[in-house]
Amino acid sequence: MAKAPVLTPRADDFPRWYQDLITKAELADNGPVRGTMVIRPYGYGLWERMQQDMDARIKETGTQNAYFPLLIPQSYLTKEADHVEGFAPELAVVTHGGGKELEEPAVVRPTSEMIVNDYFSKWVQSYRDLPLLINQWANVVRWELRPRLFLRTTEFLWQEGHTAHATYEEARDFAARIHRHVYADFMENVLAMDVVLGRKTAKERFAGAINTLTLEGMMGDGKALQMGTSHELGQNFAKAFHTQYLSKEGKQELVWQTSWGSTTRMIGALVMMHGDDDGLRVPPRLAQVQVVVLAIKGDEAVLAKVREIGDALKAAGIRVQVDDRTDTPFGRRAVDWELKGVPVRVEVGPRDLEAGTAMVARRIPGGKTPVAVDTLAAVLPGVLEEDQALLLHQSRERRLSRTSDVTTVAEAVEATDAGGWARIPWAALGPEGEETLAEHGASVRCLLAEDGAVPDADDAPGNVAVVARAY
Amino acid sequence: MAKAPVLTPRADDFPRWYQDLITKAELADNGPVRGTMVIRPYGYGLWERMQQDMDARIKETGTQNAYFPLLIPQSYLTKEADHVEGFAPELAVVTHGGGKELEEPAVVRPTSEMIVNDYFSKWVQSYRDLPLLINQWANVVRWELRPRLFLRTTEFLWQEGHTAHATYEEARDFAARIHRHVYADFMENVLAMDVVLGRKTAKERFAGAINTLTLEGMMGDGKALQMGTSHELGQNFAKAFHTQYLSKEGKQELVWQTSWGSTTRMIGALVMMHGDDDGLRVPPRLAQVQVVVLAIKGDEAVLAKVREIGDALKAAGIRVQVDDRTDTPFGRRAVDWELKGVPVRVEVGPRDLEAGTAMVARRIPGGKTPVAVDTLAAVLPGVLEEDQALLLHQSRERRLSRTSDVTTVAEAVEATDAGGWARIPWAALGPEGEETLAEHGASVRCLLAEDGAVPDADDAPGNVAVVARAY
Structure with a gap:
């Protein structure tokens, strides 16, 4: 089937391709207040699947969900000095409520450390109350001057975890556990995304943290995207909010804390990591629709067959949708499913019926083959797993092939100018080198130990240091 | 076990009992901005279970989830005249963003009709795009002058459905389907709550609707609580936003719409409908913990036994939690589970071990009996179903026994003054009678047809008319 290009090709204009894809695959629209977005059902379905999977992983750590208020008294923000400095420029401020000017303005939460800690200080009394492991799924608002759908939006959806522990070691280990066993496992095994796990430099750390662990992915244009972070907060917030517990030994001790978050930005990452010039490619384990069964024409025998195939695939445990909207031309529907990145299309027309086959189109590797209808339920689960593995492989290969080992700041800048990543000894870069990178639009995405592990200290x-331009 | 009262008894002070219960059962705390609340893990767990169940029911109707922005340009609100009049006094207004005064202030959504309709008018082009069935799970803000946890809070969580249809009949039937097959079925079969399904009078209708369907429950003090509403919006918003479609016949037609919502208020209803002087009683089908297995003492044999029982009950499909925190006194833990309303406690101490039994305490009917450990997994599923039915029966009995049939407005007022509901012919009450009721703090909760069904018209x-004082 010859096709006119539906999207601006990536090579011509990557940002425009991204915007095109999001609109045409019906993932999201721009909202009326600058920087906000409307997440459409197909885009929100991706988020729901992400939530389901991550929520189960988060609960496995013993963390429970709760909900803290959207509106925070402005005075709260000043309690932790670094924190307020980090967030002040991004705040949305409510000055009027119920028709009156408020005595104290309220800010719309940009994150919930402040308000969570106010309650932690009430709830934590004894060592018996620890660890206190809380997560919330919520919306947050950070005023965004250069918005881009999913990647930087004034309002976004996320989960934010907040925990309090008796010791430094326990908090450190918990932050690391979330980093690896919740975030990295999910991103690699469900999102099929290659991610680099590392430690942020002091310059890039979360406002108020003593250590920030990050996951960085390489997008289709060679830029980096921060996919999630897990912070050790040390005792900074505990001091500010007097969050203490009576130890077994009868002493008042400050708690050690963590916080960690991942956001609807992951949908943007999905697009930029797996998308191609025909649209999105959704990893099968994430896809709300893994296989779509299309009736090419509206005759009775074809419609009966697509429904029968749909039932058989559902019985085989596949998430399937039957597309029998034959008042819309087949070609238009096929392009639409391609744009939306459904991993497998099973297409059935009158000629296929005669042959006892259906045309199986695979979105991820590409290509079409006739397959005997009787074997579909047996064959497709394996196909989906193959495609899941292929996506991860492709994203890993992209990063490896576009990362250079360098020894000077100039070479690092050159590598990022050429649309790749650079690895440079931190000793050869340091905080001064970071300033130079910033002048060239690049930054240290994370630090890795010599063996590729997450280092225990910056120095x-x-x-x-992994250096890249970043979203 | 003799107990000092943990809560203010309901008969002494119902509102205080309610507040006490919510605090001591760790359902929620007041937030720092007036009228907001922190939903604690145990309270949020109830909401998560409600969401799961309702979300599946909503999806069965073909409705898909999406997400619309929190912030709405102030000018949007003026588009539908009744609507803006209804909501203007409750708005929270963001005047500053990113450190600057905004050119146009934004309101924090009190509901999303305005913004949803703006997008519906873009998405709906042809009859092929209908019906458009959208739901969102979100937070909304309505400035609340007399806040009460869960019942009236400045911020609350809810689902709001918004649909567009080709015909009046289809929209009307959809609103009715949500009313009965999503809301009423859920409330009766999962929340074990007796609800009366009716139609609001013109005075009590949603701002902008042509018909509002409601579900009203009688609380423990005889007052009514509106548990959910489903609105026919007619073409009011379609006209305001020019939401039209090209019909099969090639004509531009305005759509017909519905919207419908249910909120975290249901948690307040759960407390006030099923709670008693010892705390909450959670219906087994809703409970995140249906059975808690308590170790009375910390000796090895007891701890091994409670874990073994926990595993056996889990294998029987029961949602079970093992409480082996024996560094907290048993009595305190038992009172805590009672407050939280876990339907069944299985208590195991050294003496029970010898006898091969465990003490089974049933929160809903009350009472304790020793049960042979080997039979627990076989016996408890039936016990839970019995208790589910008992709660619904009790709530229905309460309403029936406290509702009087009357013929005059004065008698209706008298019935509500005495802590009950009145049923009065609408012809004997009418809009004028409604004004009289309002002077006495009562209102028409809904209209019913002669046979108890939902009437097609006010007159x-x-x-x-069902008359009550209401929350």
Whole structure:
């Protein structure tokens, strides 16, 4: 089937391709207040699947969900000095409520550390109350001057975890557990995304944290995207909010804390990591529709067959949708499913019926083959797993092939100018080098230990900095 | 076990009992901005279970979830005249964003009709795009002058459905389907709540609707609580937003719409409908913990036994939690589970071990009996179903026994003054009678047809008004 290009090709204009894809695949629209977005059902379906999977992983750590208010008294923000400095420029402020000017303005939460800690200080009394492990799924608002759908929006959806522990070690280990066993496992095994796990430099750390762990992915244009972060907060907020517990030994001790978040930005990452010039490609384990069964024409025998195939695939545990909207031309529907990135299309027309086959179109590797209808339910689960693995492989290959090992700041800048990542010894870069990178629009995405692990300190010998331009 | 009262008894001070219960059962705390609340894990767990169940029911109607922005340009609100009049006094207004005064202030959504309709008018082009069935789970803000946890809070969580249809009949039937098959079925079969399904009078209708269907429950003090509403919006918003479609016949037609919502208020209803002087009683089908297995003492054999029982009950499909926190006194833990309303406690101490039994305490009917450990997994599923039915029966009995049939407005007022509901012919009450009721703090909760069904019009002959004081 010859096709006119539906999207601006990536090579011509990557940002425009991204915007095109999001609109045409019906993932989201721009909202009326600058920087906000409307997440349409197909886009929101991706988020729901992400939530389901991550929520189960979060609960496995013993964390419980709760809900804290959207509106926070402005005075709260000043309690932790670094924190307020980090967020002040991004705040949305409610000055009027119920027809009157408020005595104290309220800010719309940009994150919930302040308000969570106010309650933690009431709820934590004894060592018996620890660890206190709380997560919330919520919306937050950070005023965004250069908005881009999913990647930087004034309002976004996320989960934010907040925990309090008796010791430094326990908090450190918990932040690391979320980083690896919730975030990295989910991104690699469900989103089929290659991610680099590392530690942020002091310059890039979360406002108020003593350590920030990050996951960085390489997008289709070679830029980096921060996919999630897990912070050790040390005792900074505990001091500000007097969050203490009576230890077994009868002493008042400050708690050690973590916070960690991942957002609807992951949908943008999905697009930029797996999308191609025909649209999105959704990893099968994430897809709300793994297989769509299309009736090419509206005759009775074809309609009966697509429904029968739909039932058989559902019985085989596949998430399937039957597309029998034959008052819309087949070609238009096929392009639409391609744009939306449904992994497998099973197409059935009158000629296929005669042959006892259906045309199976695979979105991820591409290509079409006739397959005997009787074997579809047996064959497709394996196909989906193959495609899941292929996406992860492709994203990993992209990063490996576009990352250079360098030794000077100039070479690092050159690598990022050429649309790739650079690895440079942290000793050869340092905070000064970071300033130089910033002048060239690049930054240290994370630090890695010599063996590729997450380092325990910024200045551990052998640390390597991963440098890139970032979204 | 003799107990000092943990809560203010309901008969002494119902509102205080309510507040006490919510605090001591750790359902929620007041938030720092007046009228807001922090929903604690145990309270949020109830909401999560409600969401799961309702979300599946909503999806069965073909409705898909989406997400619309929190912030709405102030000018949008003026588009539908009744609507803006209804909501203007409750708005929270953002005047500053990103450190600057905004050119146009934004309101925090009090509901999303305005913004949803703006997008519906873009998405709906042809009859092929209908029906358009959208739901969102979100937070909304309505400035609340007399806040009460869960019942009236400045911010609350809810689902709001918004649909567009080709014909009046289809929209009317959809609103009715949500009313009965999503809301009423859920409330009766999962929340074990007796609800009366009726139609609001013109005075009590949603701002902008042509008909509002409601579900009203009687609380423990005889007052009414509106538990959910489903609105026919007619073409009011379609006209305001020019939401039209090209019909099969090639004509531009305005759509017909519905909207419908249910909120975290249902948690307040759960407390006030099923709670008693010892705390909450959670219906087993809703409970995140249906059975808690308590170790009375911390000796090895007891701890091994409670874990073994926990595993056996889990294998029997029961949602079970093992409480082996034996560094907290048993009595305190038992009172805590009672407050939280977990339907069944299985208590195991050294003496029970010898006898091969466990003490089974049933929260809903009350009482304790020793049960052979080997039979627990076989016996408890039946016990839980019995208790589910008992709660619904009790709430229905309460309403029936406290509702009087009357013929004059004065008698209706008298019945509500005495802590009950009145049923009065609508012909004997009418809009004038409604004004009289309002002077006495009562209102028409809904209209019913002569046979108890939902009437098609306010003035259908034989209509009966249900009158009560309401939350």
